[in-house]
Amino acid sequence: MRNELDQQLASAASEAQAAAQTLDGSAVAPSRNEPDTAHPSASVSPQAPAEERPRHRCVELGRAVVITSGKGGVGKTTVTANLGTALADAGKRVVVVDADVGLRNLDVVMGLENRIRKHSLDVIEGHASLDEALVRDRVRKMLALLPAAQNRDKDEIAPEAMRALVAELQERFDFVLIDCPAGIEQGFRNAVAGAQEAIIVTTPEVSAVRDADRVAGLLSGAIAPKLILNRIRPQLVKRGSMLNVDDVLDILRLELIGVVPDDKDVIVATNRGAPVVDIAGSETGAAFRRIAARMLGEALPIPALSDRSPWFARMFASLPFGKRSSTRGS
């Protein structure tokens, strides 16, 4: 019973392998999470029957990544769903965790809202097993969702409980992507508790950048966050009405892991409960796939928007971010 989901994942590995080949043009590397060499026959590869896998594996833990932002509505949930999808297509076992107790939305964005039986609080409180709570994606067998409770409060989870839950997920998945709620209250503290990595999502707007700066400050020390700049509209940047990539990096000084263009594809996809990475020809979807590849260690260049807006540079020099905008670029 406990390994039900593992078995489903294992049987799906071959499909995912094919998908991975189209993603990076080469055969998929063995998962870093496959059982250690002491049990070569107990691989999670498609050839190995699931029954042969030992129950108490000594495995390398998966990567727990929190997707956060401070400000709401910048695209955390969309980023989580799409990176999860793209990583699953790359042959990784992925669980996306909705940490927005009381205002869950990851299930809607993934089109899984009607399949929810139990949620993370049920697991934490011992009312359900992880297998009962995990919802497998409709299309990708390597991808699962751990939904949040909708009628409960964020204060009902303690960071320690969340940490234990994430640790358990890390034993079973290559990636645990945690969709953080907006704000910096208890829900935020819970969402970051179990993560070893963080991705801060921001948009090229002063308020979003300011909040991202605040969150980066709250994370620093524990985690070195990476940055996704979401919803860039190149024509607005050109006109000088929107911050460009350099402006944002000057202020935040975080490692940039991707730039995602604004696209109504995302609204369409969200309302349909399908990931935008599945929309053929979508630039936004392609950007998410590149970010997933970078998370897996590929050195893909990030296309730079070189237009600089002088009045923004001036304005930011005077904004109370505690960091001065640099002289880089011109």
Next chain:
Amino acid sequence: MMDANVFVVTSGKGGVGKTTTTANIGAALAKLGKQVVLVDADIGLRNLDLVLGLEKRIVYDVVDVIEGRCQPRQALIKDKRIAGLYLLPAAQTKEKESVSESQMEHMTHALAGQFDAVLIDCPAGIEHGFRNAIAGASQAVVVTMPEVAAIRDADRILGMLGSRRARVLINRIRPEMVKSGDMLSVDDVREILGREILGIVPDDEEIIDATNRGQPVVLDGARRLGAVYSTIGRRLLGEDIPYVELPNDGLWLQLRKMMAGLR
């Protein structure tokens, strides 16, 4: 102790436009000759000051007022562009838990006696900051977008507002997407939420520009959305007015038709 002239602008989901809405309705009411104070309740992640372009003039904040380090008058920032508009900024380095609901209620009650309207900019979510923001408000503007996630959160928020009079503002509607069936229509939203619609604001790039410049669209006569917020402001204060006549270009024409369908 909920005063009739205390309004909370809330949404559940973040990024739907609470702060922009607060700033622009506030500016619109001030332009109509009202005395208006905007309260930023997003302690730790304040942004209303940026949207209003008043960030450099902050000396005291809402937590200073509540903890008695200054008089309310000292913390209020008077907007120099328009008479009657004031901002009470949030603290940036404090936590939302440093203020209690009763303290917040007490403070908004004091403001309600001095102003025609008190507009409270609520933080995203439904945690402590939300409970503080709604504590002293008798009326609510629930901002949502024609998107499933935003609607779901708005629905959840409406259920948490108790006996407050709550009206829905549909923000960032894109008529061309509604037409193509890729976006929920006003009727869809009204049907799902089952509440009175306070107003409809189209998605417009000028909002991004205005926000980044700290210049609410209402304060710039050349901006298209100014009239939209004026009407919303008047409805908020109880006027029963039909949906506003909009400039007659393609996108707006469609929107006007949609609005006509609402009545």
